[in-house]
Amino acid sequence: MTMFKPGDPGYDEHRLGWNRSFASHPALIAVAATTDDIPIAVRTAREHDLPLAVQATGHGLVSPTDGALLLKTTALTSVEIDPRRRVARVGPGAVWADVNRAAARYGLAGLAGRCRSVGVTGYTLGGGQSWLSRTYGFAADSVVSADVVTAEGVALTASAEQHPDLFWALRGGGGNFGVVTSLEFRLHPVARVFSGMSFYPIERAFDVLAVYREWALDEPEAMNTAILLIRPPGGRRVLAIRAFHHGDEGRRVLGPLLEAAGPPLADAFAMRSFPDASDATNGPDAPPMPNRQEVELFHELPDDVLSAVVEAGAPDSPLAFVEVRHWGGAMARPAPGAGPAGHRDVSFSVMAVAPGPADSTLDRLVGRLRPHATGGSFLTLLTDPARTRTAFTAPNHARLTTVKRTWDPTNFFRTGHNISPEASS
Numbered sequence: 001m002t003m004f005k006p007g008d009p010g011y012d013e014h015r016l017g018w019n020r021s022f023a024s025h026p027a028l029i030a031v032a033a034t035t036d037d038i039p040i041a042v043r044t045a046r047e048h049d050l051p052l053a054v055q056a057t058g059h060g061l062v063s064p065t066d067g068a069l070l071l072k073t074t075a076l077t078s079v080e081i082d083p084r085r086r087v088a089r090v091g092p093g094a095v096w097a098d099v100n101r102a103a104a105r106y107g108l109a110g111l112a113g114r115c116r117s118v119g120v121t122g123y124t125l126g127g128g129q130s131w132l133s134r135t136y137g138f139a140a141d142s143v144v145s146a147d148v149v150t151a152e153g154v155a156l157t158a159s160a161e162q163h164p165d166l167f168w169a170l171r172g173g174g175g176n177f178g179v180v181t182s183l184e185f186r187l188h189p190v191a192r193v194f195s196g197m198s199f200y201p202i203e204r205a206f207d208v209l210a211v212y213r214e215w216a217l218d219e220p221e222a223m224n225t226a227i228l229l230i231r232p233p234g235g236r237r238v239l240a241i242r243a244f245h246h247g248d249e250g251r252r253v254l255g256p257l258l259e260a261a262g263p264p265l266a267d268a269f270a271m272r273s274f275p276d277a278s279d280a281t282n283g284p285d286a287p288p289m290p291n292r293q294e295v296e297l298f299h300e301l302p303d304d305v306l307s308a309v310v311e312a313g314a315p316d317s318p319l320a321f322v323e324v325r326h327w328g329g330a331m332a333r334p335a336p337g338a339g340p341a342g343h344r345d346v347s348f349s350v351m352a353v354a355p356g357p358a359d360s361t362l363d364r365l366v367g368r369l370r371p372h373a374t375g376g377s378f379l380t381l382l383t384d385p386a387r388t389r390t391a392f393t394a395p396n397h398a399r400l401t402t403v404k405r406t407w408d409p410t411n412f413f414r415t416g417h418n419i420s421p422e423a424s425s
């Protein structure tokens, strides 16, 4: 393990994360070389009376890590695939690109998200909404066990049989309960998928969204879709249909939506391997940048919501994109004992990304959406730590508070999306 304090050569290289909205100045930085370094970092933070912040990639940075011991797990990228049991075991620095490639050799896939450079552990602890979530559930629903170093520096395994309260909280409650040193999760038999994007003139946005809000309610669980108003790098803003279908009938299933959209500017749907499909549906990974993301959830999408989306995604908008996405399917059918991931009963989300924390277009959009929204959010898609609580149902939040009191009564893990051990009212 290498330790850095302010002023040391290397400190600046390690203190920032992918989200450059925050110029964090941690009190100490511990760069782990092996998982054995993790309990040492926890004990060091305790000795210095510092809170502990964990960072694999910094994609999930939602507040500065000032004054904390920042534990970097970036180098711990191990990925082991057990094709017989269909499970993956990953180190805390592994990113989805590592898993996608390794699992594809066996015709298997994990429930990866939009960008392959996102960390598997941070994503999964927050729930994790994948291009295959309507088909197989939240990424957290596939977790089998987690090796954890607790706030006391004790190493243990959490699973359905061992420390079940901790295991429950880890499957959606974020990084509040311990440092995960190894995560084991189920893979799914996904060799090839219909996937990609098609692009249309932005002027068709309202009409296509109006068809989407009806059509999506009947899409099969094998189909996962979103509509985006997006400006490709260097290009003019367009309307995009994104689809990911686990089956070979994707184009037929999408038929009514494609017909409503009319002739495309470009059509890049194709059957692909899972890693290629992921890349084709997401586009290129974004480099580190300032980023503020807002997400609102909806049971239905009235015209007012569609108009707000179209306005926020207008050609001269500063937003990177505005996305309307349909959920449900397997996400809404949790297995008994499933964790607190997400709001399982919502049909749609509207998500928008601004190129920095202060953005009046994003504020205006949120103001117009809120009166129609459920008030809930998805933890991984939320960059405002003042709204953390909205990521959970009230009973799940109350239970998370109880688990937090057991495993981290001093709120040692309090940077980022925090669940306080104080009584939830």
Ligand SMILES: Cc1cc2nc3c(=O)[nH]c(=O)nc-3n(C[C@H](O)[C@H](O)[C@H](O)COP(=O)(O)OP(=O)(O)OC[C@H]3O[C@@H](n4cnc5c(N)ncnc54)[C@H](O)[C@@H]3O)c2cc1C
Binding pocket: 017, 018, 054, 055, 056, 057, 058, 059, 060, 061, 073, 092, 112, 113, 114, 115, 117, 118, 119, 120, 121, 122, 123, 124, 125, 126, 127, 128, 129, 130, 174, 175, 176, 178, 179, 180, 181, 286, 380, 381, 415, 416, 417
């Ligand atoms: C470009 C982009 C695309 C994204 N796409 C999706 C998507 O499709 N679906 C989706 O659901 N989310 C998506 N996200 C959100 C992403 O899932 C979260 O930002 C997630 O927190 C990232 O995890 P990370 O490890 O990469 O980030 P980090 O910033 O390194 O970690 C985020 C948080 O996770 C916790 N954490 C990380 N590692 C550990 C550990 N070993 N032990 C305990 N806690 C830990 C900590 O609380 C940490 O603050 C995206 C984010 C970006 C920026």
